[in-house]
Amino acid sequence: MSELSVNHLLGIKYLKESDIQLIFETADHFKEVLNRSIKKVPSLRDITIANIFFENSTRTRLSFELAEKRLSADVVNFSAGQSSVKKGETLIDTVNNILSMKVDMVVMRHPNPGAGIFLSKHVKSAIVNAGDGAHEHPTQALLDSYSIREKLGDVSGKNVLIVGDILHSRVALSNIFALKLQGANVKVCGPKTLMPKYIESLGVEVEPDLRKALNWCDVANMLRIQNERLDISYFPTTREYTQQYGVNKALLNSLDKEIVIMHPGPINRGVEITSDVADSKQSIILDQVENGVAIRMAVIYLLASKIK
Amino acid sequence: MSQKVLLSSKEINIILHRLACQLLENHLNFKDTVLIGLQPRGIYLAVRLAKILKEDYGVDHIDLGFLDITFFRDDFRRGDKTLEANKTKIDFLVEDKNVVFIDDVLYTGRSINAALTAIQSFGRPKEVELLTLIDRRFSRHLPIQPNYRGRQVDAINGEKVKVMWEENDGEDVVYLVKT
Numbered sequence: 001m002s003e004l005s006v007n008h009l010l011g012i013k014y015l016k017e018s019d020i021q022l023i024f025e026t027a028d029h030f031k032e033v034l035n036r037s038i039k040k041v042p043s044l045r046d047i048t049i050a051n052i053f054f055e056n057s058t059r060t061r062l063s064f065e066l067a068e069k070r071l072s073a074d075v076v077n078f079s080a081g082q083s084s085v086k087k088g089e090t091l092i093d094t095v096n097n098i099l100s101m102k103v104d105m106v107v108m109r110h111p112n113p114g115a116g117i118f119l120s121k122h123v124k125s126a127i128v129n130a131g132d133g134a135h136e137h138p139t140q141a142l143l144d145s146y147s148i149r150e151k152l153g154d155v156s157g158k159n160v161l162i163v164g165d166i167l168h169s170r171v172a173l174s175n176i177f178a179l180k181l182q183g184a185n186v187k188v189c190g191p192k193t194l195m196p197k198y199i200e201s202l203g204v205e206v207e208p209d210l211r212k213a214l215n216w217c218d219v220a221n222m223l224r225i226q227n228e229r230l231d232i233s234y235f236p237t238t239r240e241y242t243q244q245y246g247v248n249k250a251l252l253n254s255l256d257k258e259i260v261i262m263h264p265g266p267i268n269r270g271v272e273i274t275s276d277v278a279d280s281k282q283s284i285i286l287d288q289v290e291n292g293v294a295i296r297m298a299v300i301y302l303l304a305s306k307i308k
Numbered sequence: 309m310s311q312k313v314l315l316s317s318k319e320i321n322i323i324l325h326r327l328a329c330q331l332l333e334n335h336l337n338f339k340d341t342v343l344i345g346l347q348p349r350g351i352y353l354a355v356r357l358a359k360i361l362k363e364d365y366g367v368d369h370i371d372l373g374f375l376d377i378t379f380f381r382d383d384f385r386r387g388d389k390t391l392e393a394n395k396t397k398i399d400f401l402v403e404d405k406n407v408v409f410i411d412d413v414l415y416t417g418r419s420i421n422a423a424l425t426a427i428q429s430f431g432r433p434k435e436v437e438l439l440t441l442i443d444r445r446f447s448r449h450l451p452i453q454p455n456y457r458g459r460q461v462d463a464i465n466g467e468k469v470k471v472m473w474e475e476n477d478g479e480d481v482v483y484l485v486k487t
Contacts (some may be wrong), residue, residue, distance in 0.1 A: 004390075043380075
């Protein structure tokens with residue numbers, strides 16, 4: 001098996017375990033390329049990629065753009081803020097206009113869940129979902145698993161805890177799909193108001209007590225409180241959230257074993273984790289960012305090779 | 309499908325020693341020379357030659373690396389299958405070194421062309437040479453010729469040259485396969 005089973009990366013839900021392994025193996029090769037003095041390969045010199053972001057992003061957008069450029073693809077960037085979307089153009093029209101300029105692949109972030117899936121049914125181009133509302137953020141989940149694999153050797157059989165706003169988090173959902181597919185055990189922890197109703201149907205256990213949960217896990221993925229998505233008050237105050245669900249160095253040191261700390265960024269320092277935890281030896285937050293480029297190169301390379 | 313033996317294990321052994329001697333003649337102590345086996349099939353020949361040079365000819369240190377050229381190939385998206393990469397392992401700088409590319413079969417020359425681009429990511433070599441076990445004559449798409457060749461073969465396009473190595477395929481033998 002040397003080919004992805006899909007033509008678009010819309011979500012982890014649509015991938016097979018073998019797809020994930022293929023992406024990881026390909027990313028290993030790209031990681032080696034990224035450590036060369038010349039960090040660029042000419043594979044995609046005849047491919048043009050449009051990065052279409054209808055929502056703000058720093059890390060993901062930069063990471064995608066770097067990955068595309070390291071593969072020698074031509075890149076065009078588009079932000080909804082400065083575009084005709086403001087004049088009332090529809091999503092399909094916007095994208096078809098871009099595609100008529102002979103673009104082969106679209107990397108899209110959109111505030112509406114399912115925007116990528118919708119697009120893939122209506123336009124002729126490979127689509128990579130760079131986050132669609134509270135639905136999925138597949139490349140983030142892939143780089144998270146890849147970072148666990150790099151740190152602990154394997155994802156299968158590991159205990160992974162996801163802490164925070166599970167309800168609004170596309171990172172959480174994609175991570176749960178990816179981790180379960182690879183045979184990891186997953187627990188979630190956070191305020192009951194931020195737990196989806198059907199969370200247990202995903203094969204995930206809810207552990208309300210943070211200390212217990214941390215003692216159980218090998219890896220804790222600390223999610224950001226997404227203030228921009230919290231339309232109503234889900235917990236009394238940020239301070240109270242931090243007291244119950246925030247990780248500080250004292251808590252980390254009091255655990256039975258040394259666990260790995262992850263965070264998809266951007267960090268609210270002092271809310272979900274304190275600075276000394278984010279910058280500690282146990283944290284692999286910056287490794288995640290580094291691996292993000294290799295993972296995105298692998299995804300783009302594998303999808304581009306299916307464009308005929 | 310029929311196949312005939314082009315080189316037996318004994319012949320391969322003689323050729324490997326001759327190639328090692330030719331390398332030695334031009335590079336003496338290998339102080340400024342690095343051997344680069346091209347993935348996936350050139351690495352066995354490279355390892356073999358390095359071993360002969362060390363054990364039989366007393367060269368005490370050889371820089372040996374493996375170069376994968378998948379991402380530098382010019383046929384991306386032209387075939388049906390995704391091109392699968394192999395590991396690149398070059399733990400030294402090639403800046404100002406004499407680089408010897410080592411591959412099992414030289415056919416169209418496109419792999420070597422890709423390798424010439426790929427090696428630049430690791431520095432600017434002083435000189436690049438090419439060593440191949442089998443040189444398929446009359447089949448080149450590019451003006452590339454080997455500096456060291458094991459055996460020259462006239463094979464038509466429908467034929468395939470298959471090089472087998474003991475460590476990977478169970479025996480040392482080279483076949484000409486007619487399909």
